Amino acid sequence: xxxxxxLHRDQMLEELIEFLRIPSISALSEHKGDVQTGANWVAESLxxxxxxxxxxxxxxxxxxxxxxxxxxxxxxxxxVYGHYxxxxxxxxxxxxxxxxxxxxRDGKIFARGATDDxxxxxxxxKAVELLMKQNGTLPVNVKFCIEGEEEVASPxxxxxxxxxxxxxxxxxxxxxxxxxxEKGLPAICTSLRGALAMELQVKTANSDLHSGTYGGGVxxxxxxxxxxxxxxxxxxxxxxxxxxxDGVPELTEALREEVAEIPFDEERTKRDLDLDDLYxxxxxxxxxxxxxxxxxxxxxxxxxxxxxxxxxxxxxEASAKISCRLVGDQNPTxxxxxxxxxxxxHQPTGTRVSLHKYIQANPVAMDxxxxxxxxxxxxxxxxxxxxxLFPKEGGSIPIVEVFGRVxxxxxxxxxxxxxxxxxxxxxxHFHLENFEKGIETIGNYFTRLGKS
Amino acid sequence: xxxxxxLHRDQMLEELIEFLRIPSISALSEHKGDVQTGANWVAESLxxxxxxxxxxxxxxxxxxxxxxxxxxxxxxxxxVYGHYxxxxxxxxxxxxxxxxxxxxRDGKIFARGATDDxxxxxxxxKAVELLMKQNGTLPVNVKFCIEGEEEVASPxxxxxxxxxxxxxxxxxxxxxxxxxxEKGLPAICTSLRGALAMELQVKTANSDLHSGTYGGGVxxxxxxxxxxxxxxxxxxxxxxxxxxxDGVPELTEALREEVAEIPFDEERTKRDLDLDDLYxxxxxxxxxxxxxxxxxxxxxxxxxxxxxxxxxxxxxEASAKISCRLVGDQNPTxxxxxxxxxxxxHQPTGTRVSLHKYIQANPVAMDxxxxxxxxxxxxxxxxxxxxxLFPKEGGSIPIVEVFGRVxxxxxxxxxxxxxxxxxxxxxxHFHLENFEKGIETIGNYFTRLGKS
Numbered sequence: 001x002x003x004x005x006x007l008h009r010d011q012m013l014e015e016l017i018e019f020l021r022i023p024s025i026s027a028l029s030e031h032k033g034d035v036q037t038g039a040n041w042v043a044e045s046l047x048x049x050x051x052x053x054x055x056x057x058x059x060x061x062x063x064x065x066x067x068x069x070x071x072x073x074x075x076x077x078x079x080v081y082g083h084y085x086x087x088x089x090x091x092x093x094x095x096x097x098x099x100x101x102x103x104x105r106d107g108k109i110f111a112r113g114a115t116d117d118x119x120x121x122x123x124x125x126k127a128v129e130l131l132m133k134q135n136g137t138l139p140v141n142v143k144f145c146i147e148g149e150e151e152v153a154s155p156x157x158x159x160x161x162x163x164x165x166x167x168x169x170x171x172x173x174x175x176x177x178x179x180x181x182e183k184g185l186p187a188i189c190t191s192l193r194g195a196l197a198m199e200l201q202v203k204t205a206n207s208d209l210h211s212g213t214y215g216g217g218v219x220x221x222x223x224x225x226x227x228x229x230x231x232x233x234x235x236x237x238x239x240x241x242x243x244x245x246d247g248v249p250e251l252t253e254a255l256r257e258e259v260a261e262i263p264f265d266e267e268r269t270k271r272d273l274d275l276d277d278l279y280x281x282x283x284x285x286x287x288x289x290x291x292x293x294x295x296x297x298x299x300x301x302x303x304x305x306x307x308x309x310x311x312x313x314x315x316x317e318a319s320a321k322i323s324c325r326l327v328g329d330q331n332p333t334x335x336x337x338x339x340x341x342x343x344x345x346h347q348p349t350g351t352r353v354s355l356h357k358y359i360q361a362n363p364v365a366m367d368x369x370x371x372x373x374x375x376x377x378x379x380x381x382x383x384x385x386x387x388x389l390f391p392k393e394g395g396s397i398p399i400v401e402v403f404g405r406v407x408x409x410x411x412x413x414x415x416x417x418x419x420x421x422x423x424x425x426x427x428x429h430f431h432l433e434n435f436e437k438g439i440e441t442i443g444n445y446f447t448r449l450g451k452s
Numbered sequence: 453x454x455x456x457x458x459l460h461r462d463q464m465l466e467e468l469i470e471f472l473r474i475p476s477i478s479a480l481s482e483h484k485g486d487v488q489t490g491a492n493w494v495a496e497s498l499x500x501x502x503x504x505x506x507x508x509x510x511x512x513x514x515x516x517x518x519x520x521x522x523x524x525x526x527x528x529x530x531x532v533y534g535h536y537x538x539x540x541x542x543x544x545x546x547x548x549x550x551x552x553x554x555x556x557r558d559g560k561i562f563a564r565g566a567t568d569d570x571x572x573x574x575x576x577x578k579a580v581e582l583l584m585k586q587n588g589t590l591p592v593n594v595k596f597c598i599e600g601e602e603e604v605a606s607p608x609x610x611x612x613x614x615x616x617x618x619x620x621x622x623x624x625x626x627x628x629x630x631x632x633x634e635k636g637l638p639a640i641c642t643s644l645r646g647a648l649a650m651e652l653q654v655k656t657a658n659s660d661l662h663s664g665t666y667g668g669g670v671x672x673x674x675x676x677x678x679x680x681x682x683x684x685x686x687x688x689x690x691x692x693x694x695x696x697x698d699g700v701p702e703l704t705e706a707l708r709e710e711v712a713e714i715p716f717d718e719e720r721t722k723r724d725l726d727l728d729d730l731y732x733x734x735x736x737x738x739x740x741x742x743x744x745x746x747x748x749x750x751x752x753x754x755x756x757x758x759x760x761x762x763x764x765x766x767x768x769e770a771s772a773k774i775s776c777r778l779v780g781d782q783n784p785t786x787x788x789x790x791x792x793x794x795x796x797x798h799q800p801t802g803t804r805v806s807l808h809k810y811i812q813a814n815p816v817a818m819d820x821x822x823x824x825x826x827x828x829x830x831x832x833x834x835x836x837x838x839x840x841l842f843p844k845e846g847g848s849i850p851i852v853e854v855f856g857r858v859x860x861x862x863x864x865x866x867x868x869x870x871x872x873x874x875x876x877x878x879x880x881h882f883h884l885e886n887f888e889k890g891i892e893t894i895g896n897y898f899t900r901l902g903k904s
Contacts (some may be wrong), residue, residue: 006655011677019871021808027759027760027761027762027763028759028760028761029760031825040803042623045642045824056851058551058557087763088757088759088763090757090759094659106684134866142848146813152761174760174776179665192717195663195664195764197762197764204727205725205726205727206725206726206880207546207725207874207877207878208876208877209725209876209877210847210848210875210876210877211747211749211751211775211777212645212647212777212845212846212848213631213845213847213875214742214846215742215743215744215747215749215777215846215870216689216732216733216745216746216747216749216776216777216846217730217731217732217733217738217741217742218727218730218731219727219729219730220724220749220750221806222750222752222753222772223679223685223749224749225753226678226681226682227682227685227687228676229682230678230679230681230682231675233679234470234680237668248571267572273657273658273659273661273670274657274658274805275656275670275671275802276659276802276804277671277801277802278669278670278671278802279669279670279671279800279801279802280668280669280670281668286669287666289666289669290667290668290669292664293668295663295667295668297663297667297668297675297766298672298673298674298678298756298767299663299673299674299756299757299758299762299763299764299766299767300755300757300758300763300765300767301674301677301678301753301754301755301756301770302753302754302755302758303645303752303753304750304751304752304753304756304773305540305751305773306752306754307479307480307540307542308479308480308481308809309479309480309801309810310479310649310751310773310775310811311479311540311606311650311751311752311876312647312649312751312772312775312848312876313540313751313752313876313877314749314751315750315751315752318753320674321757321760321762321763323663323667324888325663325667325762348687348731349731350727350728350730350731351728352728357831358761358762359762368477371608387564393664393665394664394665394666394667394668394669395662395664395665396664396764419665423662424661424763424764424765425660425662425765426659426660426662452865
């Protein structure tokens, strides 16, 4: 397999570049056509490697692409999930090269989607292609289910899964959309935080008012928003919303030890991110804070005059985007209601406050002793010479919990990204080392699964 | 004079429309050329009414226009001040007609600058023109000093005044840049709040970070900014910055009574502004809050993801524009230092915080018993049939304090705007009733001054 990968490397890289050129940003309506182009590209690619029953399934949002090959009788069935949509690329001026003009430099490929998730999804397509080239057949049955709405929390994939249990039935769901611990140290993630995202808006008057004439005498929407947001958090990093911590697992010694096993270099993280200091909930380590503790973050805020210089107004409206990461048995619906109650209780005088929910997803955990995960670890170990760790990640892949729950399958998160690859940020990239070894590892995994 | 105004009304309105078409926004560098065009327009206009020694005086920012007529021997000299620059026009989508395409409807002229201050400044030019037409001479000596940086706090006019005491010497400075109490009820403002404006910026990491991977473990620039801003204000509306109230005059019964004389209709204000409730410093009335109490307002805030939908990042930077209105003996320099100390003391962990001062101006008060103010009141009374009140206004015209202090003159703030005319907001307008009566009142005032 290694030789085959080397032989086809340049051709495969050309194909990936073509895929990365498509600005399939699912969050922005002006890119709807580009997301469709992304779906077409995936469908053509699946056909070209011999997948059958390839369809582009339209939804109320962006399409799902399905394809399968089910001729490995008596062998396990693998459902490969990935997403061809990408995050918005702004701020554009911070990209060294444009986000949708992929460039290879220093052994990395730079583009929006390079690691999240086009680059990683592409590994599976190519692993299947090369296995087929090598053996004229596949060691396992394969189903691809590739969506275009992961970055907007998969609103249409969830009902699709629920309505297509039979079509999607499998022995393992395999997803490459996570990261190594660091270069050379692979990881199979065994826990993902849930998510809840919303927008909080405050309105006061029907117009911005002159701060000379009215300042001090009328409510200020930014003051009110600031007051509301600040009331949601204690200075010690705890979330101050009543009921927020309901369902958060108690921190046992065993859990603390498990989390502490994942290497974390504080000095290096601070240096890499140019951070003066880390900050988080008092009494917890960095790994605990981002892995097994919930959080509430303001992701964006806007209100009043945004231009150059000054404009002395009392602003009539202000808003903030807020997202929570949830763990254990925290219930996103209950948390949202708790935040609604908090906002009502703390609503400042003379303001109209509204809350709008974007998305929610349950937290999920996988059992690292499951055979399908252990076989994946064997594959990594053979290719990388290191047995992967089983970390608990802070991110959310909302669909993981749904796959596990609805299809009742083990979900194997075999990521090939690196934490330093700027996902969701300017200059996103993917290391070509993991491009090559990733294809090899997946090929190795499928072959091992066929023999298991 | 009344007949003359009626005779030339349409022609004068055409000229004002031409003036209002110039987008002379001093705060935005891309409008530098337009501000220059505004200066040229004023200079040409002064020449056309017979002013002499007309010059466009270049500064480090936008030009000052000067012109005089000094042939009324033995008569008082009036220095007319005004500004031809305007506020930014955003948000553009809230204007019913474009800000720089003036339109007359319902007896009002709509355009950015209509009331602040092109429309009001124009009254003086036309009053002088009509007096000259009527009598072939003027009843007083007149100097015009018209600037293009009032909306950015007159950074270059201040040194110009200080360096040209002789050239600008006068018996009264007359400024029309304030408002009536309400339609039909004129006012000569006798107090203006000082101003202090700044930007507060918070930075954390060198890049926006994925809130899944890092959320809860690293500082969030928006949380830090929100915490800093909220720490500056108590929930009871008081400013929580140590030393902020130093120099604020004690609220005597006499002062309370004086302020209470100015009519204020709470229900109507709430209805007009579509406000559920008023809000301000506990223990003070609306008139007190906006007239004789200081305030600290956030005028704008920005940080993190601003687009449609959501983007789950921990934002690397956030900033807010803050302005204070000051009263009595509050010293803007000391207040700025107090805010600097407050920010240093409350700086959240892992953040880099910077404060940048835009402008500052001292508070100022005028004596309503001064003869020059009383004669102005006589002129209003003759034209409007109502004697004006002498209110204390919440706004700041930084240059008023400088005129009074450096040139040692009484400053007569004879405004012709209405408080409902949306100054600094979309759909700014000026009532044509006050356009006509304003010219008449100014002509009457100058005539009376000539006889005094």
